[in-house]
Amino acid sequence: MSELTQELKAKIITQLNLEDLAIEDLADDTPLFGDGLGLDSIDALELIVMLDKSYGIKLADPKEGRKVFETIQTMADFIEASRK
């Protein structure tokens, strides 16, 4: 799991152009939206595309995204669960 969270951190930093952040700055439980990383709605779309392209996972229910994209950990949990 740790490998997956590290991979997700690297992908998020690259795909979302978070150039002032390093992998070490991102904790597994840092909120991605709101007071955490402060991502916006365009970033949310980018994360949906990333899940599809990198992990072959399509979010069937957009409302699901709120829970899935809460933190790096919840994203990793969702990817792991989708692989089973």
Added chain:
Amino acid sequence: MEKHQYHIQSYCRIRGCAIQINGKPFFNLVPSVPIGDFLKSAYRHLNIDYPKFHKMDGLCKAIFIAVELMALESGPYQRDTALIFSNRSSSHLSDSRHATGIFDTINPVASPSTFVYTLPNIAMGEISIRHQLQSENVFFIFDSYLPEFLVPFTASMLEDGKAGSVLCGWTEITAETCDLLLYHVGISTGPLHNVEQLKRLYNEEDE
């Protein structure tokens, strides 16, 4: 006919990898580097904290830096500061990046963060958010820098009371180079706002 005389309160020129503010060098890179690297270095040189900058495309980044510098020189903008921008290539940088993504034969992808910048007007939105402007704005596409159009258009906006001041100019950013002249026009003191002056500022060399 203009009732008032307007003045250029501050101006910023970016040419290639060199930035001038009010005619004085602010930052430059020699030898020149790719435009993306140059804009990132200029942002770091500005020493401000605005993470959203990194998400912007080249057009927005160049305009952001110029507008930011002018605010540092002449104080914060009033909410009724209008935006009148122009260039030749519109949002071509992002358009071509988007096209490369969606027409990729192996892994076609439409990236939302690229697509969102496929209109030049987005730059004006970014500036309005950053400086909390609630004002008129327009983005013209011309073959070349055209002060003969911009001067009377700007003056009429001020004369009609549609804006208290105007951020105006030419913002041509391509993958190869940056050619930008932005200036803040109002009733305060500064060089006279006229075609000859704006031609001079556009062609001005480093001091």
